[in-house]
Amino acid sequence: MSPTIKPATIKPVAILGVGAAAPSLRLAASDVGAAWGSGGGRGTVAVCDADEDTLTLAWRAANAALDAAGISAGEVSGLWWGTARPPFAEGPSHAFLAATLGLDRAVGGGLSSGSPHAGVEAVIGAWDALAAGHAQFALVVTSDALVPGLGTAGEKTTGAGAAAMVLGALPDASEGPSTNGSSPAARLVARTTRAMPAVDRYRADGDGATGDVYDARLFREEVFVPLLSETGAAVADSAPSPVGAWAVADPDGKLGSAVAKRLGAPLASAPVFGALGDAGAASALLGLVHACADTGSAGGLIGVIGYGGGRATAIVVDAVRAVPGAVSVDGLGAGRRVTYPEALRARGQLEPMDDPIEMGLPPGGAAF
DSSP states (O other): OOOOOOOOOOOOEEEEEEEEEOOSEEEEHHHHHHHHTOOOOOSEEEEOOTTOOHHHHHHHHHHHHHHHHTOOGGGOOEEEEEOSSOSOSSSSHHHHHHHHTTOOTTOEEEEEOSSTTHHHHHHHHHHHHHHTTSOSEEEEEEEEEOOBOTTSGGGGTBOEEEEEEEEEOOSSTTOOOOTTSSSOSEEEEEEEEEEOOOOOSOOOTTOSSBOOOSOHHHIIIIIIHHHHHHHHHHHHHTSSSOEEEEEEOOSSSSHHHHHHHHHTSOBTTHHHHHHHOBOGGGHHHHHHHHHHTOOOSTTEEEEEEEEETTEEEEEEEEESSOOTTOOOGGGGOOOEEEOHHHHHHHTTOOOOOOOSSOTTOOTTSTTO
């Protein structure tokens, strides 16, 4: 039996501002089902147009967060970006985003990728840098524009979007948020991570699209719901008061509510999934931004759970008033409704076939 890791003391950090972005296209989940003759599907999924991707979404959300926080690009100590599918599988993705935002060439931070868990990994990286005194203002960006495989169940649920936060170090870790504006509106106060070496949805090298989980029922009953419930319960036990709502990364629009039910609090992120679908690495933070638009009552705690690649991380946010820049998912716009073929073209999955035979080279010829 492996030894249990003793929990370390967590130093809170402030949330100074948040931002969010959604692509311009919307596809009805029912249209996907109708195209394949399977029926079903509720809500809409967000789809990137030809001139949008995870980088452009990240840029928009990051700028919105910086404006809301009143922090200039030159004041940012580090950029932490989480996206399952960065623009380059191997290349200057982080440098491109930093340059488009006008950040200093010496800016620190890092890029997390490889699974939807990358979003919360970016949050944790920035949090640690601030708590250790290595940064004063940290910009966290989460974004994704996943491409589901044709005919997969994920086509009805896979969306796109981005969320960003500007985090700041607290001079006094005991300083909590106040309702009169004398301190930050919200803080990150607790966190925990759990892992299970199980293969969920994945994309191999060279694959352009993400496949489904091998067994949806097994994934629900043996992996997702128990793992996220355990993680959420653990972080709730370390929170200063009961968690009032949860924002859960939800791959199919049903699993998140099952987790929230086990944890005994409402699922605040449900409207986000209904409007945008599963936004991958950005899902959990998009739910948080939506929830932070109206904290409801002073002293409310919001739990955030991100999942991907067999790992789940839960974070508790202590917010007593609306966080600068927070917007409900309705505030991101309804987008332009497109048909299923239009969505496939936008994702690059439906393209005309090139001429199979060059002119002047008949089949059976020596050059054919």
